[in-house]
Amino acid sequence: MIGLVSWLESPGDWGRALLVAVGAYALGCLAGGYYLVRWTTGQDMRRIGSGSVGARNVSTVLGARGFAATLLWDVLKGVLAVWGARIFTGDPRMEGVALLAVLAGHLWPVQLAFRGGKGVATSLGGLLVYDPQLLLALGLLFLPPWAGLRRTILPGMIAYALLPAVAWFLEADRFRFAVVTAVTVLVLFAHRRNLVEEWTALGWGARPAVNSDKA
The missing domain is CATH 1.20.58 (Methane Monooxygenase Hydroxylase; Chain G, domain 1)
Structure with missing residues (x-):
């Protein structure tokens, strides 16, 4: 607890946490399923089925291959975000920040009017490293x-x-x-x-x- 309080009181660590959060959030916003469907069919996944841009909803348009490609990318986002925080900061707390931020980006991508996926695949990828x-x-x-x-x-x-x-x-x-x-x-x-x-x-x-x- 003392270590956590001292971390919160450190301006330098707050700055690092902000950079990690912004970077991980931006990565989470890269909704692979949405862009895959948009580029291949011209359709907007937010107007199809459940409105999610995750693998299950993408499969209603692109089938098993679309499901697999979207699932793989969503898992990879979580892996990359937490792994990147580990490599560049060496601080387990920053890994936690990255996990939450990439998940938030996946759920609420700013460029898609905050309408993203459901977060399971991305959280699984993040937990794999975290x-x-x-x-x-x-x-x-x-x-x-x-x-x-x-x-x-x-x-x-x-x-x-x-x-x-x-x-x-x-x-x-x-x-x-x-x-x-x-x-x-x-x-x-x-x-x-x-x-x-x-x-x-x-x-x-x-x-x-x-x-x-x-x-």
Whole structure:
């Protein structure tokens, strides 16, 4: 905690954090799926399907190849942002700043009127560099609900919701715990409509039928 407070009070580190955040955010704004569809078909992904520029929505236009290309780029953005912060600063806290900033850029790209993707692929790429243990834990947490529900979104969001608890269990410092919690909040927020749809599709939100017949 003392190290975190001293870091926050250092003008030099604030300056570095700002540079890292701006660079990572700009990288996150490079929405590969949007530009791939725009260049190949002339269509605007924000007006198609869910309006997301992520891999799932891109696949509705470009199929499996579009899905794979978009997924790969979105993962790579997260990897490059956190890896770049590690190489150029050598400060784990800057890696956390980069992870949050690249995720924010992916979710809310300024050049696309702040309408981006859902953040799963980019956060996975960032976690791969930031803390591989958390990425492994995320996969393990995903498997049980997926086996029971045979769906991907709800089990994935359950896994993300439990991620801060895993970070706490692994005795992450307060800054790392805050970063992981923020990632969880951002991804869950981006999927809020999907969660409602999944909940309804499973029948959990349905009201019981009212019998109008009187005895």
